[in-house]
Amino acid sequence: MDNQEADVIVIGAGIAGLSTAARAAEQGLGVVLVEKMSAIGGSSAMSGGWFAFTGTQEQQDAGIEDSIELFRSDLRKVGGYRNNPALVEAYMDNQLQTYEWLRAKGVSFGEVEISSGQSAPRGHSTRIREVLQLLHEDFTANGGETLFDARVTALDRNADGRVTGVIINDDTQLNAVLGVVIASGGFSRSRELLSVFAPEQLSAIPYGGPGNTGDGLRMGWKLGAGMADMSSISGTYGSHPETTDEQQELLTSYYMGGIIVNTDARRFVDESVDYKTLGSAVLTQPQALAFQIFDAPVRAKSHRGIALKDMDTLEDLGHLPSADTLEELAGLVGIPADQLVGTVDKYNAAIRGGEADEVGRTHLCNGVGELQPIEVGPFYAYPAKTLMTTTYGGLTFTPQGKVTDVDGEVIDGLYAVGEVTGGFHGAAYMTGSSLGKGSVFGCVVADTLASSYVGAVNG
Template identity: 30%
Template sequence: MSTLDNDVAASDVDVIVVGSGMAGMSAALEAASDGAKVLLVEGETILGGASRLSTGIMMAAGTSLQRANGLDDHPDELFQDYMLANHWDVTPSVVRRLVDELPDTFEWIRDLGVTFQNQLISAGEERAPRGHSVPGQGQEIIDVLTRHIRKQPNIDIALSQRVDRLVVEGGRVRGIAVGDEVVRADAVVLAMGGFAGNPELHEQYLPLAAADEKSWYIGGAFPRSGDIFNLVEPVDAYIEGVDRGGWVLIADFNRDPQAYLPGWLVIVNSSGRRFMDEMTPYSVVDPIVRAQGNRVYAIFDHAAKRAANPESTEAATKVNLPGVPRSHWLEPVIDEAIAEGKVKVAETLSDLAEQLGVPASNLVGTIERYNEDAHQKHDSLFLKDGEQMRPVETGPFYACELRLSLIALTACGPAVDSEARVLSSNQHPVPGLFAAGECAGGVIGKMYVGSGNSIANCLTYGRIAGRNAAALARDTAGTAPSAAVDVGAPTAVTA
């Protein structure tokens, strides 16, 4: 292991990778395996980034694990699902490359030593289960990648180094700078993760979070995240994906993540009416709730509260995701939220409606119809699983506000093409610059395709970026380096 000292700074490397999450380490490994000398630069004191905190689910279609489970799936079907889910508001060639390479990415990461559960996970909206789940979650993937990184002789590691700026010569990226020290390279890969931990950037790039004072990032506060926007500004990179990312609809009970709501809740909008199946997958919930103004209400009764225990909550949840606590909808948690005023209580539904500021007649009528359906075990409006419906008829009655508040990831950054090359505002690649993972824009659309969209993106486009960066380095081998031109240090981002 080394840091950016004078010896390293004085010598050229073929490829520099900035960021050491799944995308960055995948890029470094692929570039090194192609013979490139790689410098992996990480701003924190350890490798892994926010990838360490993920649930470790990777989306893919047409894999050997699917075939072993008797599933006939194909990248063509995933491509159609992906594009339709996003109303074709993503670049088709970028998505096509992603889905085509995913089966090979799955085999690659498994051959490296990552273990996968035999049972596949479905996000609910898929025609076939595509979630390939790692028992040790994101940390296991990071641990495996780290072991290979450390034993790869072509990779040098620099920790606790915050890159200040890119070094550019004649419009081509030629390296990075940290303070006064410069490292030259034939190609640079940016894999710096997301920026949700930096509230200073929300208004410009994540306005839904800026408008919601209750929003929070699952990975905690990282005031230094989001440096990529300053890094790519001098090369006129086009920023794509504003307000895109992974959002989860939750109550303001605690900071424990929960991907799905229990089916015994009734969710109404500000007009007091139901508008969706309460067990709708989280990736589909996002645009539905945005259309309601990102402020809706969960309604339940005393009988449901008394029955809210870990077994009943898990049974009434769409899918059992590994490592995701289900502490929001347990009676002790609800009682604590009542004491804090986060859950409203009323003896009648009309009184509850008044507290919420919704039309009482609408709420009462909505619950009456819901109760009729619950007794018949058939949701006549939204086709929710009737077995998970329970009447809301035993007072007192309860309600709490739900919002898209939990930010699982962001998907905004410099746009890339299907070769992971960063694009300028004129849609031409910025010579020498690649990006992958959360910091790149254009791979993940407005609709987050569940069951591991993010890990699929990070691993696959990390590999693509690494391979192409190494190829560029080979193509330019032997070119005499010219004097570095410093593009100037941008203003540092602080929280």
Template identity: 30%
Template sequence: MNIQNLAFEPIKLPRGALLKNRLVMAPMTTSSGFYDGSVTDDLISYYSERAGTIGAIIVECCYIDNKGPAFPGALAIDNDKMIPGLARIAKAIKSKGSKAILQIYHGGRMVEPELIGGKTPVAPSAVAAPREGATTPIELTASEIDMMVTKFGDAVNRAIKAGYDGVEIHGANTYLIQQFFSPHSNRREDKWGGDREKRATFPMAILDITHKMAERSANDNFIIGYRFSPEEIEVPGIRFDDTMFLLEKLAAQGLDYVHFSMGHYKRSSIVNTEDMTPLITKFIKSRSEALAKVPVIGVGSVVNTADVEQALDLGYDLVAAGKACIAHPDWADKITQNEELDLSMDYNQRIALKVPEPLWRFSLVDAMIREVQPTTRNYKVGVYQEKIELEAQKLKINVELSTDRITDITMTVDDSLDVDFTTTFEELRTRMLVANSPYVDAIAGATAQSEALKKAVSRALTTSSKDHIISTGGNPNEGVVYDVVVIGSGGAGLSAAIQAHDEGANVVIIEQMPTIGGNTVKASVGMNAAGTIYQKLKGIDDNAQLFFDESLKGGQFKNDQELLRSFVDSAPLAIEWLADHGIELCDITITGGMSIDRTHRPGDRSAVGGYLISGLVKNIVSRQIEVLLDTKVIEILTENNEICGVRVEDEYNEQTIIKAKSIVVATGGFSANKKMVLEYRPELDGFVTTNHKGANGSGISLLQKLGSGVVDLKEIQIHPTVEQTTSYLISESIRGGGAILVSQAGRRFYNEMETRDKVSAAIIELPEKTAWILFDDQIRSNNKAADEYIEQGFVQQAPTLEALAKKINIDIKALQPTIDKFNQAVSIQHDEEFGRATALRVPIEKGPFYAILIAPGIHHTMGGVTIDTDATVLKTNRRPIRGVWAAGEVTGGIHGANRIGGNAVADIVIFGIKAGRQAAIYAQNKR
């Protein structure tokens, strides 16, 4: 087939509109609208840049009702004030010669309450979506449904007034229209529900009013399209024959096109996974003559000319591209030239590509971004085979390399493979090829598999890099001379490496563990800072002096006050540094020992650790900073009292020397080193630790050999809320969100928001030496970390407080008065019983109710090597060790005798940046 002869042939739609070709830009969420759903200037530029050669642009979905937005930054068409902004988009597209089509929708039960002012979303029936934490919606009344149909009509009328060539009715993606047709979400027994004939009533009504509005106000050739998801995985759910039934009815009423909503244009059934027939093939085979007259749009994984050709060959009449149009605004032009395209984009290309900032941060696009500058590593071209070592499987992969890129990763066929691992492999393979690096986020729910695969790819790169050196006559054991060696890949090490690189240094990170992230990845609550832009936006009046005073008090006045002053003064700048690097901590909560909300966390209120490490690693990858995993530094080398490098040992016990001009040590504390803990605190024998096994104090030992001083090694913090069977830390954000602690007797026993040392002591004094952390669904929904605990399986839950009490063997006659008294304290914002003055957020009253059995565990070592305010490591005589800096838990002095929750993340970022900057400056002065 000649692509020029078909893809660029005009096509006349049933109602008379003429598209100049068969290429379409798919509607994609940009999350770039204003808070009220209005249009930003960036969106005008974004759509204008992509118009021209392409036949039509379907503008992202606009919600038709103020309870309808399904995502942040959604565009609205729910009132006439939105018309001028939407008109600007239509004009920008049409002025370039492309048709402008506007997609309209309502999110129904898929709307999060926080997007609609805390209100409960609406749906055909009061049935929650089958996802963890989904809100049970309010069932629409018959009169409200009639009104909803009217609102869709009003939206069509506004689209006409805004100058659009047509509208696409969004009946897909489990939004409201699909919800009415689905037997899972529609359990009604009136005219709007029942058998599929009745369940089709609502989408038919929407199409009917769309026709009426078009006939009243638009040209005769106004385009009316319908997007659909062909199947649902839910039971009961929409099946393919149900979809065909609906499409036949819609076609009989009159449509210009139907638009599949799928991740791949060749996708087969998600219900009958044994049937590999593409759904488009089944569609064409089973459609009637009437439906055959309605053009069909294919979408999903369309990038290159070959994809367009295959889609047209399969029977699609039009082909829509999504991500390809983001990466290549002139995608249609490149298709005409048969250019070979990929979806990767340079991390600094956003402005040139006219991509709005929120879309650039969206996960859809984030995975496409990579640094396209040459890698610091050179590979020997070839295919390298490695083993993936899992407990139950030993699989083989082939890593294909060009001189500077990973070109492919394939897995040797093995009968022992299961579907889950195959899915993990494919997803992770894509991430690594796009990033040109093994250092990408693990697949959720498959961490062990992900890390094993990443490690295998990393080994292949190391082997190939050595082979390249040998092939060019070099000695791989001599290695590269670096400006800065960073030891440790937790938050402090990654921050230091990024800053050192940006100061112009050649940097390598050395990590003794097989994965990046250190103990930081386990951090949960957030990052403390006072006087930040995010606090000001929320009306929180805070200042560095108050932060200093409360940290000093929390540390029992044993803190190094010079370090602490530098810490609190630098914290807001560190928050801004993170935001500048794409890591935004814009939500704020509180921790024990603080009097004000200053603990910054991700906007979705998830645990800070994984989010922070993921963001920092993306910065490491984009800068092509070398990372050596499974590599232990056994000695810091000096020559003539100057730092000259490190001696390392890899996983195969081979030792090499890495030359360097300066060192940053960021190896963490020693909470996982039982011998070292008991040396300083023998009374902690038998306590579990929340730390990973790499927190063994190795960095302290390395630096002591250079003569460094140490401070506060006896100051070891135990965290009050640790799940004992898994050593899982239960985030302070849960108590900061409003949870309480109760004893087995069903009573509160202490101020939950006191400092960690005091709360831990109170739990230890209980007869059982354990307690329950108790909260309700309001608290859970505002703290995403709680969902992780539920997934781990150690959360007890029940629909009522009485049922929960029975489950955890607490007398409800004792527990109910405890809850009632606490709820009264919340209502008057005064806890007379225990003096809790913060985090009295909501009454514990909304089921389901949750409880986690906890006890204290070893969490943080406040002591470590001595540093100054520039993170320079100091000798026992307080003089600096030239060329050596340290950051994070390997250091001591900042936190005194007790660390405030949220101060550790601030510590690693603040002093990581300082250490990286100073190490780079020092190294460059030695060039």
């Protein structure tokens, strides 16, 4: 490192840190991006690559009807109305501008789908690793400096309590003129922190970036930062028990027409609710395991390479058993055949007769989509568990990204973006709003810092 001072220090090189760093660097700020792993990406690189935006060219091209009002309503509803309204409004105010900024950086958005927490298709698919690489290349081209294998072990404060820099690897001090931005991700890889904040989630499959051990959360906590949404943390339902870091599996066939049954072949939850709520429900079942059951018309909706609906790859892996009859299928996965047949018959009868569903299901996903009987073979069963992908609770912050303490007062010089923050999502989150939060508030924080720089110069 050529010097020991920068305008801005950003901790963590996932979507939140890269968006912050790239946006700040393009505005002429001297930015150092500090990453404790040996490469960029973090949990973002292991995600499905969905961003939640509305008013986009892709939506218009597909003839999708959506609006800011509906988007806001969906975010509040899926969050159990426990999200901070000011943070939701900040996202609404800046999401389209962020989408356009990403497109200007070369980001390509593919198909637009409806998914968890959405009542209109607004999940925009990307090749997320390409997105991260584009942002990092742009950051570097604008003079940004990246330090790899550099773990921030402490935050520096001056006598007035302002955060003025960081300590790296316990022995190197780096000062920040304008501020330090924590974008270090969550703590899905820390059993200690999960034991404290979400012990009921310990039986979920651990996932997320290998470096997601809660470093940033601990540092903010040590300075008295407040926390939000910690009691709502939940894994996502839909991953095969043998899913790996290299080959993530996450299927949401239940939003396409399938149902979910436990090891007794019985339904136990309304399959149309968000997949975080489903994740918690599955953890209460025997072996914390449940099977997605569906038929040929649902299987035909597979799209290879698109997260949440890639049944082709699952079948290639041998993780998607199929059979010509439900009885045979039950035998393949080891659940009671008579009960599975009875469960499906009851589901189909309710649909045909217009009767109340046994678990209260009325639509495919979040109040949208007509239910279809499961009746056309071959039939499929996907055994799946809850995957702890993100811990979406964390440090409290203002709509400008400034970290606040337990009394709601701003901790001067300290900002936070992405998974390490709490208050935006509330009880659960919508598909695409996690990566969306990282990019949207990353741009917001960068703009806030750039404004303070201009103000300091003019002052």
